[in-house]
Amino acid sequence: MTTITRKPVNPTAHLTAADIEALGAALDAIRQDVLDTRGESDARYIRKVVDVQRKLELGSRAVLLFSVFPPAWIVGTAGLSVAKILENMEIGHNVMHGQWDWMRDPKIHSTTWEWDNASTSESWKHSHNQVHHTYTNIVGKDNDLGYGIMRVDEDQRWAPMHLGQPLWSFINACFFEYGIAAYDLQLGKNLKIPKEKRSEEFKRGVKSTLKKIRKQATKDYVVHPALSIPTGSFLPTLAANFTANLVRNLWTNSVILCGHFPEGVETFERAAIPEKETRGEWYLRQMLGSANISGSKAMHLMTGNLSHQIEHHLFPDLPSNRYAEVAPKVKALFEQYGLNYHEAPLPKQVASAWHKIFRLSLPNGWLAATNAKNLPQQLGVLHKLTTGGPKVRRAHDAAQRRAERQQREAAKAA
Amino acid sequence: MRDVVVRAVEAATTPLLPADYLDLFAPLRSGADLRGRIVAVEAETADAATLVIKPGADWAGHVPGQYLRIGVDVDGVRQWRAYSLTHGPRRDGHISITVKAVPDGLVSNHLVHQARPGTLVHLEQATGDFVLPELEAAQAHKFLFVTAGSGVTPVIGMLRNLFPVTDSGVVRFARSASLDITVVHVAPSEPDSIFIQNLRELDAAGAIDLIARYDDVHGVLDVAELEALVPDLAERTTYACGPAGLLDALGAHHEARGLELFTEKFRAAPVVAGEGGSVSFGVSGVDLELDGATTILDAAEEAGMLMPSGCRMGICMGCVLPMKQGAVRDLRNGEITTATPGETDPGGVMIQTCISAPAGACHIEH
Numbered sequence: 106m107t108t109i110t111r112k113p114v115n116p117t118a119h120l121t122a123a124d125i126e127a128l129g130a131a132l133d134a135i136r137q138d139v140l141d142t143r144g145e146s147d148a149r150y151i152r153k154v155v156d157v158q159r160k161l162e163l164g165s166r167a168v169l170l171f172s173v174f175p176p177a178w179i180v181g182t183a184g185l186s187v188a189k190i191l192e193n194m195e196i197g198h199n200v201m202h203g204q205w206d207w208m209r210d211p212k213i214h215s216t217t218w219e220w221d222n223a224s225t226s227e228s229w230k231h232s233h234n235q236v237h238h239t240y241t242n243i244v245g246k247d248n249d250l251g252y253g254i255m256r257v258d259e260d261q262r263w264a265p266m267h268l269g270q271p272l273w274s275f276i277n278a279c280f281f282e283y284g285i286a287a288y289d290l291q292l293g294k295n296l297k298i299p300k301e302k303r304s305e306e307f308k309r310g311v312k313s314t315l316k317k318i319r320k321q322a323t324k325d326y327v328v329h330p331a332l333s334i335p336t337g338s339f340l341p342t343l344a345a346n347f348t349a350n351l352v353r354n355l356w357t358n359s360v361i362l363c364g365h366f367p368e369g370v371e372t373f374e375r376a377a378i379p380e381k382e383t384r385g386e387w388y389l390r391q392m393l394g395s396a397n398i399s400g401s402k403a404m405h406l407m408t409g410n411l412s413h414q415i416e417h418h419l420f421p422d423l424p425s426n427r428y429a430e431v432a433p434k435v436k437a438l439f440e441q442y443g444l445n446y447h448e449a450p451l452p453k454q455v456a457s458a459w460h461k462i463f464r465l466s467l468p469n470g471w472l473a474a475t476n477a478k479n480l481p482q483q484l485g486v487l488h489k490l491t492t493g494g495p496k497v498r499r500a501h502d503a504a505q506r507r508a509e510r511q512q513r514e515a516a517k518a519a
Numbered sequence: 520m521r522d523v524v525v526r527a528v529e530a531a532t533t534p535l536l537p538a539d540y541l542d543l544f545a546p547l548r549s550g551a552d553l554r555g556r557i558v559a560v561e562a563e564t565a566d567a568a569t570l571v572i573k574p575g576a577d578w579a580g581h582v583p584g585q586y587l588r589i590g591v592d593v594d595g596v597r598q599w600r601a602y603s604l605t606h607g608p609r610r611d612g613h614i615s616i617t618v619k620a621v622p623d624g625l626v627s628n629h630l631v632h633q634a635r636p637g638t639l640v641h642l643e644q645a646t647g648d649f650v651l652p653e654l655e656a657a658q659a660h661k662f663l664f665v666t667a668g669s670g671v672t673p674v675i676g677m678l679r680n681l682f683p684v685t686d687s688g689v690v691r692f693a694r695s696a697s698l699d700i701t702v703v704h705v706a707p708s709e710p711d712s713i714f715i716q717n718l719r720e721l722d723a724a725g726a727i728d729l730i731a732r733y734d735d736v737h738g739v740l741d742v743a744e745l746e747a748l749v750p751d752l753a754e755r756t757t758y759a760c761g762p763a764g765l766l767d768a769l770g771a772h773h774e775a776r777g778l779e780l781f782t783e784k785f786r787a788a789p790v791v792a793g794e795g796g797s798v799s800f801g802v803s804g805v806d807l808e809l810d811g812a813t814t815i816l817d818a819a820e821e822a823g824m825l826m827p828s829g830c831r832m833g834i835c836m837g838c839v840l841p842m843k844q845g846a847v848r849d850l851r852n853g854e855i856t857t858a859t860p861g862e863t864d865p866g867g868v869m870i871q872t873c874i875s876a877p878a879g880a881c882h883i884e885h
Contacts, residue, residue: 137852148595159535159543203836209597209864212539215836216869219534234835320533328531387832421834 107259108244108374109393111509113516116371117389119443128442129385135434136420139427148208150426154195154406155213162188170333172341182345186352187407192221193357194409199425201230206422223282223318228289228310238421242365242372242394249365250372252277252288256465258372263468263498265491270466271459281354286314325350356407359451360398362458364414367396369447369457391418392439396447397432398454405429415446468498469505546639549576553642555589558613560634567619567669567713568631569605574614574642581614581645583607583680584673584758586783588861589616590641593629597641599862600626603672603760603783604645605714607679617713619669626862643865649673649760649783659697661754665769667705667740667761668713673783674702674760675714682726684717689724700727701749705761708735740765742772753778760784792846792855796877800824801843801884809877814850816872826872826885833874841867845881850874 109115120128165184172178197220199205205213219226232248240246244260251257255274256267277284287293295307325346333342371393379386398404398412405412405428413428416435423431439446449457464472468490475483490498528537538551546554555572562568581587586603602616609615620631654660664674681695702722706712715731722729730748732740742765746752753776759769760783773780794811798818809818816838819826829837833851846857847870855878858868867884 133852140852140854144594144596145592146595148592156543159540163540201836203839206836206839206869208592208595209868210592211864211866214869216839221534230835230837231829235829235837238834239830239832317534320530323530324533328527332531384832422836 108372110374110377113512125385125389129388131438132388139423147424151205158188158191169342169345171336172345173336173338178341178345182348185349189349189353190356198409201226202421204422204424224286224289225313225317232289243375244372245375253293257366259469267466271463274462278355278358281358359455360408360411363398363454366461367454367457368461370396398451399448547575553577555640555642557636557638559636563713564711569615569617571613571615579644582650583676584650585645585647587645588643593625598626601861605672605676607683617672654694661699663755663757664702665759667765670761671714682721684720689726702727703730705732705740708733742768792878796879798877798881811876814873815875831873833871838873839869839871841884842870843867843882843884846878847875848878850876
């Protein structure tokens with residue numbers, strides 16, 4: 106998306122500062138309502154989910170001890186995939202957000218939780234809770250915008266290497282947990298720094314992440330397959346565990362793409378964010394920078410309630426089981442203030458996100474301007490931009506921006 | 520060999536521990552965190568009840584008079600309180616505590632009125648030095664127990680241990696034969712008097728001399744009356760348990776007369792939230808004095824401390840630190856969080872320093 110301040114019509118232009126603060130107060134009140142009624146039934150909910158998840162995982166792994174028999178393989182793999190998804194999404198992600206810290210149960214607490222993922226909870230909490238949730242969708246500050254490997258916004262400069270992004274986005278999706286681990290360490294940025302100059306923090310992070318990956322891999326690819334040897338199920342169990350991790354990776358990647366990447370989700374210019382952003386302004390940015398997935402209760406559970414991404418971004422520390430009841434109130438506020446509540450079923454959001462990945466793998470405006478007739482011509486332009494060096498590309502960008510400006514002015518005049 | 524097996528099992532359950540899975544099926548097993556299951560809730564008076572608890576396998580037993588800390592979830596929030604064990608020897612291995620619901624008492628009201636058999640609770644091993652000395656059968660021992668309200672609970676534990684009451688009456692052990700015990704039992708009224716039946720039985724059997732004092736009949740007990748109530752006071756070692764006011768008065772009274780006194784308070788003084796306050800950091804030794812509008816994080820950084828921090832707006836939990844004692848106010852909505860030693864988690868209550876201002880003197884471990 107183009108950052109809102111550079112769009113023909115800024116979707117927040119009709120809001121006064123007083124509107125934004127009133128909106129903030131209304132959202133604070135919604136949050137307080139949940140805090141005031143948070144209690145035993147919520148605690149029962151998360152304990153139930155943890156209980157079911159652990160029993161499902163144990164059961165699935167037990168079935169996989171006999172995975173040489175195809176029905177056992179199928180049942181065990183399906184169960185383990187679901188268990189891993191629940192563990193990462195509804196439990197791990199939300200516990201690490203501190204959504205359940207209020208229970209003061211040291212076993213379900215953001216400071217003690219470790220999840221079934223390559224990334225350590227410590228580095229995840231930094232890159233996700235702190236950076237992404239604070240600077241959501243600010244180009245250049247929120248690294249979740251493309252995770253440093255993808256171009257998901259017009260305002261991220263296009264380079265020829267982006268032509269390959271559909272492919273490596275797919276590879277990233279398959280091995281998403283390792284992608285996240287590398288991303289949480291800011292591996293790309295840190296590897297560019299000469300070895301002796303890298304921070305102690307980074308070195309420590311790498312060490313603990315490698316240790317975690319080793320333990321995770323040992324569990325799924327050595328210990329459990331080895332336990333299956335008596336039934337001759339070593340390889341089937343190994344394959345089952347790999348499949349479960351793959352399914353979990355593809356699923357979590359899809360859900361996460363849906364949260365911020367579908368077409369129509371807004372992004373923000375760094376320069377346009379005030380030094381001291383008010384609570385209301387921050388809320389507004391969260392409202393426009395997230396997208397929901399509509400669907401059944403099961404869908405909400407399996408996405409860790411990130412299907413309520415808008416509500417989650419407004420209230421990251423409220424228990425996830427309460428987002429559903431908050432959603433209608435939030436939606437009403439969107440209507441009241443004339444804002445777009447971005448919501449669609451999963452397939453539509455995933456398709457939209459992938460459409461953007463394809464579209465932005467190409468220079469700005471290229472895909473929209475291309476049709477069957479001018480294809481040869483457009484391919485020529487693309488060839489020139491790809492081989493022509495930064496100067497040519499900058500000229501193309503400038504032309505695009507000129508066109509944008511004209512559009513903006515035309516819209517104003519109208 | 521054991522190590523190898525343990526490590527192999529851990530490798531199979533990482534990032535969780537084998538215990539996390541075993542807890543699903545056997546939370547009271549040996550090796551687990553100490554827990555208990557409530558097996559019965561028996562009413563003692565209108566607002567007091569005895570909870571019979573089956574403790575985990577690692578329960579190490581107790582000496583009568585000692586208390587334990589129990590962690591229960593009230594409205595989904597883990598709360599810790601200390602209660603005296605109120606039983607003598609039990610064959611079934613169960614333990615019991617007796618709780619009196621106090622006005623506004625979050626945990627006591629929950630335990631008396633809402634606790635249900637089957638509920639899992641968290642325990643710590645029994646502790647406390649409010650216990651009788653080693654008794655020698657050949658020697659005469661003279662004790663005075665002064666109990667007020669639910670202060671009777673540790674004393675009843677001691678008495679039940681010395682003189683178990685069975686269907687055929689009070690059992691007199693040889694070791695208890697040389698005891699001369701007077702109990703001054705204070706309660707607001709007779710119906711409010713926990714364990715009065717039990718005390719009367721012991722009195723009738725000649726095991727103790729009971730002097731019951733009810734505020735509504737006799738007026739509030741003045742410690743100066745003790746000498747009249749217990750003429751041989753000077754020969755007795757006094758054990759007292761009750762509210763702080765009574766214990767303080769008794770302390771002064773006994774000290775003036777050079778008498779031996781052992782006391783047990785039931786609970787720490789509740790934290791009263793104010794506006795602003797001092798913050799002391801346990802590890803770094805820094806002390807700060809703050810108003811009620813500055814966050815602990817800002818002030819500590821201003822003072823040159825290296826603090827964990829993150830979003831600085833209360834969403835990322837990157838700044839949480841354990842508060843061992845005190846009260847803080849959430850600057851977003853004014854909500855108060857308190858930590859009271861002995862009642863809240865021994866490790867401290869985790870607070871978000873970026874949105875918290877002190878609401879009274881706070882002690883933070885950092």
